[in-house]
Amino acid sequence: MTHGSADLSALLPADLPQRRLLRTPVPGPRSRALADRRSAAVAAGVASTLPVYVERAGGGVLVDVDGNSFIDLASGIAVTSVGNASPAVAAAVAAQATAFTHTCFMVAPYEGYVAVCEALGRLTPGDHAKRTVLVNSGAEAVENAVKIARRATGRDAVVVLDHAYHGRTNLTMAMTAKAMPYKTGFGPFAGEVYRVPASYPLREPAPLTGAEAAARATSVIEKQVGADRVACVVVEPVLGEGGFIVPAPGFLPALARWCAENGVLLVADEVQTGFARTGAMFACEHDGVVPDLVAMAKGIAGGLPLGAVTGRAELMDAVHAGGLGGTFGGNPLACAAALATIELYEQADLAAAARRIEERVVTRLRAVAVRAPQVAEVRGRGAMLAIELVRPGSLEPDAAEAARVARACAERGVLVLTCGTYGNVVRLLPPLVIPDALLDEGLDVLEEALLVGAPQAAPV
Structure with a gap:
């Protein structure tokens, strides 16, 4: 089986379009209202990456309460690898809950x-x-x-x-x-x-x-x-x-x-x-x-x-x-x-799907790295991939740049995470069932975030 939306489509929710769609600014009005409720009820020590509130999720997308559809390159930190709300998983849970x-x-x-x-x-x-x-x-x-x-x-x-x-x-x-x-x-x-x-x-x-x-x-x-x-x-x-x-x-x-x-x-x-x-x-x-x-x-x-x-x-x-x-x-x-x-x-041989994701993403991001002087390394295995960001011309970690890239992606409807001892790594954990077209679109947004507004190398 080759990886692609046609091959793995049976593993995706049939009624949830696999697309990026922004109907409002991020966050939208309903998410902002929920953020106000949160501040009065949820402990301040609990932090969230995406400033929106999810109403539905499936396959490779998260849909928020304002109707915005985000490309999910996080999988709930490598949890929903078979896709969020996988029909097979949901059916198994429902049957067990009845028993x-x-x-x-x-x-x-x-x-x-x-x-x-x-x-x-x-x-x-x-x-x-x-x-x-x-x-x-x-x-x-x-x-x-x-x-x-x-x-x-x-x-x-x-x-x-x-x-x-x-x-x-x-x-x-x-x-x-x-x-x-x-x-x-x-x-x-x-x-x-x-x-x-x-x-x-x-x-x-x-x-x-x-x-x-x-x-x-x-x-x-x-x-x-x-x-x-x-x-x-x-x-x-x-x-x-x-x-x-x-x-x-x-x-x-x-x-x-x-x-x-x-x-x-x-x-x-x-x-x-x-x-x-x-x-x-x-x-x-x-x-x-x-x-x-x-x-x-x-x-x-x-x-x-x-x-x-x-x-x-x-x-x-x-x-x-x-x-x-x-x-x-x-x-x-x-x-x-x-x-x-x-x-x-x-x-579905999702290990093979992960290897194909690695080939697709690493090839793309290493080409971007040639034009992005803040990228020190593109690395990882399978669908566990990362970009380490530094101040151009050095190995000094640049956590602010990683935060900027993640924020720019979120504003354009793509969820990526940061990590690293120094806070300077952007990590990608897409669902293993993500359609190729959706993954490519997510990489388009990430590429633009890396190249637009990035720090420039000092003149020699």
């Missing part, structure tokens, strides 16, 4: 939970025996992976990478690198978390191979922590909030070898990279790495809240009965959504 909405799997179990665990055991890398626990979110999945690693190894120390993002709970805030807005003012944080250098090819002080960058990281572990104290090393195969940083080839395999040689568990945080997003079902497959534990969420259930940890059976089963779980973990509606979503990934 029952909750029993708590720890009280009265049901088949949907078991079926999702079976599917994840089959899909995650490695042919070893596996077990799975279902939770509610990515942060909860990462936290449970750490609990399992500590219990299985009898060790306490957790190692994470610079530029990493792992969540907003107390433990995962400690594991996250970026202070503002995720950590500032929320401490003290959980202990026994240690940070080592990542592989960030654009910003290495001297060119390092992946193996050399891994050796740098493991040297820090051995000197500052001690390998025999480390329960796990937790890695995002592509660093997400840190800037969609793809490590140098060989970095992850070398890190995995060091873990195996030292009795340390390798935990892959595939919360953002998982489920076909990078052009493979899981991003660690690109490097031939088989983790001991995989933490998942986001794209797993087509928009419903669900997370999971899948790992080697002997590790997962090392936890005592009652040591894992939660009231809503593996909710039956979310399980029904996950099973329908996984079927779409496999039957």
Whole structure:
């Protein structure tokens, strides 16, 4: 199957046009009225990227309360990869809601939970025996992976990478690198978390191979922590909030070898990279790495809240009965959504669709970069792509430029996100089912935003 609107149209809502349409300025009057209501009711600490309020969404578009239709290049932060309001997912959820909405799997179990665990055991890398626990979110999945690693190894120390993002709970805030807005003012944080250098090819002080960058990281572990104290090393195969940083080839395999040689568990945080997003079902497959534990969420259930940890059976089963779980973990509606979503990934080969999106977007943006002096790098994998912006003629991060580009896109009906340790990265996470014409139009708007009003290189 080749990617395109004609090929994947069956996965889109039939009654929602896949088009960009602006009926009012952004935001429109109804969105402004809702913003006034929000300010009196919603905590100020909850921020939003798009200054409009969504009334409907489907496929690759978001429609706001004023009738404006935006091209969605965010997918709810890599969640609605099969398209928002996927007809198949919506039908599965509706059928389950008619049967029952909750029993708590720890009280009265049901088949949907078991079926999702079976599917994840089959899909995650490695042919070893596996077990799975279902939770509610990515942060909860990462936290449970750490609990399992500590219990299985009898060790306490957790190692994470610079530029990493792992969540907003107390433990995962400690594991996250970026202070503002995720950590500032929320401490003290959980202990026994240690940070080592990542592989960030654009910003290495001297060119390092992946193996050399891994050796740098493991040297820090051995000197500052001690390998025999480390329960796990937790890695995002592509660093997400840190800037969609793809490590140098060989970095992850070398890190995995060091873990195996030292009795340390390798935990892959595939919360953002998982489920076909990078052009493979899981991003660690690109490097031939088989983790001991995989933490998942986001794209797993087509928009419903669900997370999971899948790992080697002997590790997962090392936890005592009652040591894992939660009231809503593996909710039956979310399980029904996950099973329908996984079927779409496999039957429509959405990993291949992600690879075609990468080819289309990267080719286009690298051509734009030649004319945009503030673009330091276009990078990413599959449909997880980014543009790092700097002050022309340097590598000085330009967060203001990233914000300007995102704002200019929003004003013209295209949603993109920013990220990065320095706030200077524009990231693209289109739905894997987005029609080609809609994607191209979104790139037209992004190109214009990059080229019009951009900072100019200083004269030589």
